[in-house]
Amino acid sequence: MGHIDHGKTSLLLAIRKLHVPAGKPGGEITQHIGAYQVEKDGKMITFIDTPGHEAFSQMRSRGAKVADIAILVVAADEGVKTQTKEAIHHIKEAKIPCIVALNKIDKPEVDPERVKRELVKEDILVESLGGKIPSVNVSAKTGKGIEELLELILLIAEMENLRTDLSAPPQGVVIESYLDSKKGPVATLILNQGKLIPGQIIGTSSSFGRVKSLIDFQGNQLSEALPSQPVAVLGFEKPPRVGEKFDVFPDFETAKANLKAEEKKSPELIVTTSDQKVLNLILKADVLGSLEAIEEILKKLPQEKIALRFLKAEVGEITETDLKLAKQTKALVLGFRVRINQIARSLLKREKIKVLQFNIIYDVAEAVRKYMEALLEPEIVRIDLGKMKVLRVFLEDKNRQIVGGRITEGQIKKGVFIEVLKDGEVAGKGKIINLQKNKKDVDQLSKGEEAGILYEGDAKIEVGDTLVIFDVIKKNPKS
DSSP states (O other): OBSTTSSHHHHHHHHHHHHOOSOOOOOGGGGGOOEEEEEETTEEEEEEOOSOHHHHHHHHHTTOOOOSSEEEEEETTTOOOHHHHHHHHHHHHHTOOEEEEEEOTTSTTOOHHHHHHHHHTTTOOBGGGTOSBOEEEOOTTTOTTHHHHHHHHHHHHHHTTOOOOTTSOOEEEEEEEEEETTTEEEEEEEEEESOBOTTOEEEOSSOEEEEEEEEOTTSOEESOBOTTOOEEEEEESSOOOTTOEEEEESSHHHHHHTOOOOOOOOOOOOOOOTTOEEEEEEEEESSHHHHHHHHHHHHTSOOSSEEEEEEEEEESOBOHHHHHHHHHHTOEEEEESOOBOHHHHHHHHHSOOOEEEESSHHHHHHHHHHHHHHHSOOEEEEEEEEEEEEEEEEEEETTEEEEEEEEEEEEEETTOEEEEEETTEEEEEEEEEEEEETTEEOSEEETTOEEEEEEEESSOOOTTOEEEEEEEEEEOOOO
16 A cells, blocks of 8 residues: 555566466456465465555445555655555554555665654654564565565564464455456455355355356466455356455355345435535446545545535446436546447537546546536635725716826726725726826826726716725636
8 A cells, every 4th residue: 555656556566577376367357356466485475456545445444354464655755645644544444564665766866764754753663763563675666675575474474373264164355346248247355264166155245146257366267266365256146345245155045135235326415505516427437446436535525615416336338328317417427447338439429428537546536626626606806906086077978987086005907996985985886997197098007196097887986085996806716
């Protein structure tokens, strides 16, 4: 876990390159596996690759123990950032051992000791500073420190006495699920105990089915799945929710009895104030983990002026049905790592429907935030510029006058607005059509100067009146 662009994915790829057991390359199904296994000194280590901290939170909130050890990846040239702090918070709540991996150590400007001191402020005290948390300098680019990191993982696993029972009934956690257009519902599972084999009836609180096949992250068919081995399972009637615990049942009736009533996903009633708008959203994502993570991030966006309402939040490609609903409700369609099917593309060419597609979760939040801001009416802001005391009235013609006076405060500009004060009370408003000094046109005059103005407005200006000069600007408000 760690901040975006601190090298988590690059580090994982470097580890896989050096230590993935021999086997054929992964096929289409492995794009969503969400976990990978490597071999070190004859022992297997599983790395869970979640689509965001929010997905990790969803797993934990459902009572599932997701990981045994956390790797906190921090770029040695940048240090502790926002999502680094978020990751530390999640690690502490999960109450699991932590290893700090100071990445990008190959860069010349890195300062790992400074980063370690920054971590102290977040209550992460590494061993070299007298703490109990091990740290290792690594480089995903050169491979430096990777062997040491894997050795640390095995050492902590030994110290924590991480053991399981192969003879116990199969149990584990759903770490990812999605709907494949050809294969149907696919769920990535990790067992905590026992062995999972094809033919067994498996179920969670949201879905059940018979295990049709077990596929590892390299696309190999398995005859059995062992504890901590990430495996894609085909056979669920629908994609189970991420973070749910799964069990094996003797029959379908027992598995079905384990189901819990599904929460209805109908759009909630949005109670808005007179100055608040509603932005309808249709969200489609590749996997449930991504879907839940994006929903959580979007719900945290400020919604005082624009409320977000999810009309649909589903896994799968963007369809004609999605676009028709978007047209009817003027909704914004968000696609995360999904394609637009052919029929929907044809409709999109004919209709004006806003569809945004993304590959990075945090880009979704930023795009929606900007879209919300663009929907808001510009805020009209008044800026007071100066005052003028009226000394003479030269000409009166319907709603126009030419008057002269002395500027007592600030400045006067051509084209700005006037508030006419009589005995301190506002008598009316107007606009400066032209501005002169010594009968010559000017754009601006300041305090102490005498000015002649051509005024147009709804109040009659008289000698002795005070003119308050002001301008108005349109300012884009924040959502």
